[in-house]
Amino acid sequence: MAPAAGAFRVPPDTLLRIAATRQRSCDLDLLHAALHSRRLVLFKALLARVGRGELPPAARAAFDRDWRLLELAESPAPAAARRLLDYPAVGGWIVDALNAPGPDGLTAALHPLGGIAVGTALRTGARLDTVLPTAGGRLVLPGVGAQDARAARVRVRSGPHGTLLTPVGNSARSVFLRPDGRGAGAGWSCLAVLPGSAGRLDDLGTGHTLVPDAAPRPDRAAWLTRWRAAVALLASADPWRAAEVTRLVRSVVPMTPAGGGASSGTLRAAPWAVHTALPDTARRFAEVLVHELAHSKLAVLADLVALHHADGSAVHHVPWRKDPRPLDGVLQGTYAHLALADLWSRVAERPGATPAARHVARARREEYRAQVADALTVLLDSHQLTEHGVRFTVSMKQHLTSLGRGSNSPYALSDSLSGDGDVR
Amino acid sequence: MLEQRVAGSAAQVGGIPGSPVLPDLTGVDLRTLPYLDDAALTAAVEDVLRCPGSFTDMWKDSE
Structure with a gap:
């Protein structure tokens, strides 16, 4: 008998800690459970769409094969499988498929499922033996890497010690992947590890298509160098925030600036992914990471607790945008800017800061504080918030009020900020 | 303990009126998922299928 779905319960203190942007480990456990549950709901929705019968028989057979592979891949170690199943690009991929137009669109969109199964097997050590089609001679394993197989199909054999990818008719380009995704063989490119974290620089186009890929292929060394500098900057100013970033960010996805000048973003279906153009300084990258991570946290929390009942028909002006925003956007933006006010408050009050650095940081803090204060008024006057x-x-407001009181920072802060915020 | 359901707005999640709450699927594996016939899960799936575009929402930010 199948187990019944349970119901989440959110402790009041969890809500308040997340509102203050500084949650505890137990709060994160809840957010991770919520994200996984949302991911399974999306998978179930995909099964339902496929079950409608709109796929051509061959595409349906391919989906059934790949779904069985995924079940097999997860089965030896479901907890380990979650690292891949909950990877941001997998959420983006499911949403791509759910929104794909017509049978042809759905057929094309389902293609990555086999690669997700292989990536999951890498995590769990599951034994698979199958043949998967490539796309243009390339086999993509979302969250892991890509093989330039130069063949129409690849035989996949996996087990506890790794996975062997053998292009059919081109075995000279066989690749053996270790469980960590590193591989030996011609044509294999794995995602780069973001230093000091378990996250990846997802720069191989293994993600979904909702966000424009950066083109041409980004300079990986530049990205990793700037990531390292941004994390070092955070660590010197706010070790807690640095640890949060390195623990939670699962992927940084290079993007070309989108319409309207957007240079970074967070996709509702892919929490813990930071989509961004390459920030021009470490300080800017640090701000992007903190800002986008706040969006992710609130996106997951909003799956657990209804925070407002606005339907988007009413829009509001906020200090950081020229265009009016729906209430959900106001709430998201307020929270993300509160995290930045919090960050710059820690920077400003760090012991040993030079007067110039302290002045710059306080100015940034006050700028964000003023913006957040205005937006909080919009939210509280909207009459569209739930209890x-x-x-x-109100907890966000209380936290905002606490910022800038000085000498209350529990964090040891070093003096590594230059005037423009970069690491010296 | 706060519950997902909010008094007075029992069927709202994420600010989308009428959306069902997210069920806790911790412990459910992929082999079980296709056969799991649970009212909360069914409602959540129907909500996704009713408006899959809502999951493409992206909060965009500029410098």
Whole structure:
């Protein structure tokens, strides 16, 4: 008998800690459980769409094969499988498929499922033996890497010690992948590890298509160098925030600036991914990481607790945008800017800061504080917050008020900020 | 303990009126998922299928 789905419960203190942007480990456990549950709901929705019968028989057979592979891949170690199943690009991929137009669009969109199964097997050590089609001679394993197989199909054999990818008719380009995704053989490119974290620089186009890929292929060394500098900057100013970033960010996805000048973003279906153009300084990258991570946290929390009942028909002006925003956007932006006010408050009050650095940091803090204060008024006057939304927003306001009081930082801060915020 | 459901707005999640709550699927594996016939899960799936475009929402930011 299949187990019944349970119901989440969110402790009041969890809501308040997340509102203050500084949650505990137990709060994160809840967010991770929520993200995984959302991911399974999306998978179930995909099964339902495929079950409608709109796929041509061959595409349906391919989906059934790949779904069985995924089940097999997960089975030896479901907890380990989650690292891949909950990877941001997998969420983006499912949403791509759910929104794909018509049978042809759905057929094309389902293609990555086999690669997700192989990536999952790498995590779990599952034994698979199958043949998968490539796309243009390339086999993509989302969250892991890509093989330039130069063949229409690749035989996949996996087990506890790794996975062997053998292009059919081109075995000279066989690749053996270790469980960590590193591989030996011609044509294999794995995602780069973001130093000091378990995250990846997802720069191989293994993700979904909702966000424009950066083109031409980004300079990986430049990205990793700037990531390292951004994390070092955070660590010197706010070790807690640095640890949060390195623990939670699962992927940084290079993007070309989107319409309207957007240079970074967070996709609702892919929490813990930071989509961004390459920030021009470490300080800017640090801000992007903190800002986008706040969006991810609130996106997951909003799956657990209704914070407002706005339907998007009413829009509001906020200090950081020229265009009016729906209430959900106001709430998201307020929270992300509160995290930045918090960051610059820690930077400003760090012991040993030079007067010039302290002055710059305080100016940044006050800029964000003023923006957040205005937006909090919009939220609290909207009459569209739920009871929990009011509690969440009041907690944000209390945290904002606490910033800038000085000498209350529990964090040891070093003096590594130059005037423009880069690491010396 | 706060519950997902909010008094007075029992069927709202994420600010989308009428959306069902997210069920806790911890412990459910992929082999079980296709056969899991649970009212909360069914409602959540129907909500996704009713408006899959809502999951393409992206919060965009500029410098």
